[in-house]
Amino acid sequence: MEKIRIGLFGFGKTGKIIANEFLRNDSFLLEWVVRKGYESHHKYASRLLGYEFEAGDIYSMTDITDTFFLERKVDAIVDFSSAAGVYEYRTAAELKIPIVSAISKYGEAELKQLREYAKSTAVLYSPNITLGINVLLVAAQVLQKIAPHADIEIVEEHFGEKKEVSGTAKKIAEALNLDAARHVHSIRVGGIVGNHQIVFGMPNQTIRLSHESVSRAAFGQGAIFAVKHIINQPIGMYHMENIIADMFRNHIPVY
Ligand SMILES: NC(=O)C1=CN([C@@H]2O[C@H](COP(=O)(O)OP(=O)(O)OC[C@H]3O[C@@H](n4cnc5c(N)ncnc54)[C@H](OP(=O)(O)O)[C@@H]3O)[C@@H](O)[C@H]2O)C=CC1
Numbered sequence: 729m730e731k732i733r734i735g736l737f738g739f740g741k742t743g744k745i746i747a748n749e750f751l752r753n754d755s756f757l758l759e760w761v762v763r764k765g766y767e768s769h770h771k772y773a774s775r776l777l778g779y780e781f782e783a784g785d786i787y788s789m790t791d792i793t794d795t796f797f798l799e800r801k802v803d804a805i806v807d808f809s810s811a812a813g814v815y816e817y818r819t820a821a822e823l824k825i826p827i828v829s830a831i832s833k834y835g836e837a838e839l840k841q842l843r844e845y846a847k848s849t850a851v852l853y854s855p856n857i858t859l860g861i862n863v864l865l866v867a868a869q870v871l872q873k874i875a876p877h878a879d880i881e882i883v884e885e886h887f888g889e890k891k892e893v894s895g896t897a898k899k900i901a902e903a904l905n906l907d908a909a910r911h912v913h914s915i916r917v918g919g920i921v922g923n924h925q926i927v928f929g930m931p932n933q934t935i936r937l938s939h940e941s942v943s944r945a946a947f948g949q950g951a952i953f954a955v956k957h958i959i960n961q962p963i964g965m966y967h968m969e970n971i972i973a974d975m976f977r978n979h980i981p982v983y
């Protein structure tokens with residue numbers, strides 16, 4: 729069976745792990761990686777990650793010309809770079825290459841650009857691409873409907889250097905119609921990859937829905953799930969929580 733060819737944006741703390749998850753999965757071929765600078769320029773991501781084979785030719789964003797995506801065909805683009813990365817694959821969208829964006833903090837302009845791409849190709853955007861967080865997101869909205877009077881607070885924990893408030897927590901707050909500035913509480917310690925807890929407080933009981941990304945490989949597994957889904961979809965914008973909500977609908981136990 730033909731391998732699914734991947735073009736990856738970003739080779740940082742998370743991008744390297746994402747690259748590794750695609751490299752170790754026989755269904756995929758990591759064709760190239762694009763990063764901001766020239767570190768490891770034209771080396772192979774596979775070699776840098778300890779593999780004996782050559783895959784994932786590393787480019788800089790400055791290498792992207794109008795013919796880049798024509799000359800280096802992929803079946804999907806996966807973006808773990810930065811918000812600015814979204815402007816670099818316009819011609820890929822025009823070529824109808826599906827796009828999975830995992831950027832957690834977009835401004836309005838970048839989000840608008842991503843929505844523009846969804847008029848030409850299939851785009852999946854997820855500020856937290858783990859299956860677990862998206863199950864939590866759907867479950868929390870169901871629970872809020874079941875217990876509409878519960879007090880709700882969101883706690884997010886990340887590694888000490890993370891500057892911005894968790895995009896995941898903001899998305900959870902938005903889904904629950906909560907003011908993120910008041911209801912999201914951030915903890916920055918050590919090397920925590922990403923933990924999120926939604927606390928539902930009621931007079932006689934507390935319900936806590938929580939998710940812990942133990943390893944950044946969880947994001948790679950989510951990206952793999954997202955690519956396998958998106959490459960078979962028609963043009964449009966997709967989100968992980970919609971896919972998970974459909975799975976809830978199809979699997980809810982009937983007593
Ligand atoms: N959706 C999800 O589940 C998750 C999302 N994320 C998000 O992924 C993104 C990356 O996170 P992380 O790896 O920790 O960040 P890092 O800062 O460690 O890495 C960023 C990478 O992107 C590259 N880069 C930055 N700007 C551009 C650009 N304009 N074009 C191409 N490459 C670029 C950098 O290149 P260089 O190496 O040359 O500097 C670097 O390789 C963040 O938005 C983060 O929030 C992270 C984890 C999970």
Ligand SMILES: O=C(O)C1=N[C@H](C(=O)O)C[C@H](O)C1
Pocket residue numbers: 742832855856890893894895896897921922923
């Ligand atoms: O920066 C990260 O690492 C992460 N960012 C995302 C966020 O801000 O929600 C997702 C994940 O928690 C890790």
